[in-house]
Amino acid sequence: MRMKIALLPGDGIGPEVTREAVRVLRAVGDIYGHNFEFDEKLIGGAAIKQMNAPLPTASLDACLESDAVLLGAVGAPEHDHLPPDKRPEAGLLTLRRALGAYANLRPAISYQAVIDCSPLRAGVVAGADILFVRELLGGLYFGEPRGFIKDNGASAAFNTMRYSTEEIERIARVAFAAALVRRRKVTSVDKANVLETSQLWREVVGRVALDYKEVTLEHLYVDACAMHLVMNPRRFDVVLTENLFGDILSDEAAVITGSLGLLASASVGGEVGLYEPVHGSAPDIAGRGIANPLGAISSAALLLRHTAHLEQEAQDVETAIRTVLDAGYRTPDLDCGQSKYIASTTEMGALVAESIAEVADMRHAYHAV
Numbered sequence: 352m353r354m355k356i357a358l359l360p361g362d363g364i365g366p367e368v369t370r371e372a373v374r375v376l377r378a379v380g381d382i383y384g385h386n387f388e389f390d391e392k393l394i395g396g397a398a399i400k401q402m403n404a405p406l407p408t409a410s411l412d413a414c415l416e417s418d419a420v421l422l423g424a425v426g427a428p429e430h431d432h433l434p435p436d437k438r439p440e441a442g443l444l445t446l447r448r449a450l451g452a453y454a455n456l457r458p459a460i461s462y463q464a465v466i467d468c469s470p471l472r473a474g475v476v477a478g479a480d481i482l483f484v485r486e487l488l489g490g491l492y493f494g495e496p497r498g499f500i501k502d503n504g505a506s507a508a509f510n511t512m513r514y515s516t517e518e519i520e521r522i523a524r525v526a527f528a529a530a531l532v533r534r535r536k537v538t539s540v541d542k543a544n545v546l547e548t549s550q551l552w553r554e555v556v557g558r559v560a561l562d563y564k565e566v567t568l569e570h571l572y573v574d575a576c577a578m579h580l581v582m583n584p585r586r587f588d589v590v591l592t593e594n595l596f597g598d599i600l601s602d603e604a605a606v607i608t609g610s611l612g613l614l615a616s617a618s619v620g621g622e623v624g625l626y627e628p629v630h631g632s633a634p635d636i637a638g639r640g641i642a643n644p645l646g647a648i649s650s651a652a653l654l655l656r657h658t659a660h661l662e663q664e665a666q667d668v669e670t671a672i673r674t675v676l677d678a679g680y681r682t683p684d685l686d687c688g689q690s691k692y693i694a695s696t697t698e699m700g701a702l703v704a705e706s707i708a709e710v711a712d713m714r715h716a717y718h719a720v
């Protein structure tokens with residue numbers, strides 16, 4: 352298989368973790384005989400600095416001409432004073448929209464090896480395995496009109512939460528289809544006791560559910576969902592929700608996993624898939640070689656699964672991550688007791704890359720018996 356991947360390392364720890372994801376993809380290429388070609392471009396604060404735009408045309412064009420996009424992180428404190436449409440984050444939002452990536456998949460899994468990194472009791476998180484399906488192109492993030500105004504001479508600001516039936520329906524179908532090959536349960540999250548958009552959301556999701564009789568649907572208000580996520584995360588299989596609720600709940604889910612540094616995401620539904628870790632640019636630890644690359648590496652695994660349709664390769668990367676964690680290697684964010692060895696960002700990437708060959712060999716040996 353030949354694939355062209357646009358690389359957008361971005362800001363803060365973005366470049367460090369992306370480098371390790373690329374290392375892992377190259378290892379996959381070598382072992383399984385695939386050819387991944389990378390085209391590196393600017394986004395976010397790095398792009399503002401050099402090109403005066405958070406998503407320069409050259410970057411967007413490269414993404415549109417690629418099979419997939421692998422992104423690090425965007426955001427830098429020096430740009431905090433800029434209006435929303437000039438900030439580094441605007442680059443990412445424009446890119447998501449240009450790619451038509453309306454479905455954001457965010458798995459949150461409790462790994463046995465790092466179970467004590469969660470502030471929740473092991474008995475609560477053990478075995479938790481949730482897939483967040485977050486609508487990514489609607490709601491308050493993109494709703495018009497929006498802006499700053501003067502209201503009787505005083506400053507005011509407003510945003511619009513808007514959803515069409517079609518937008519809700521297409522994301523709901525993604526959630527139900529995902530649930531079919533998991534534990535067949537969808538929890539749809541809204542605020543239907545207050546918001547019109549949520550009332551429409553509930554109605555449309557209920558209608559889509561009729562096409563998926565094998566899947567159980569439950570509705571939860573977002574405030575209750577936030578509570579249940581930490582009380583009893585195992586009750587969830589697929590969580591379906593709108594853009595802003597999904598943003599908030601998926602960060603909360605990091606508590607189940609033990610570190611935001613482990614979480615991966617895939618943004619699909621358009622022509623070109625976008626893959627990025629859930630964590631941000633973490634400027635406080637950037638450049639120190641201590642960032643956790645496993646979220647970025649897991650995002651590369653999602654790229655193999657959803658864009659390349661290389662399911663075996665994706666699983667082998669995920670098994671390699673578990674193997675390295677089981678062996679006791681930890682980046683500092685995962686140092687919670689039983690670490691045998693504290694690994695740097697590069698060491699962690701190299702360990703996973705090396706482990707893939709072993710995982711593949713073991714699978715072959717197993718099949719040969």
Ligand code: IPM
Nearest residue numbers: 425426440443444598629631
């Ligand atoms: C995320 C991030 C982004 C979002 C920011 C950086 C715009 O928080 O991917 O969750 O809010 O979607």
Ligand code: MG
Nearest residue numbers: 598599602629
């Ligand atoms: Mg977020």
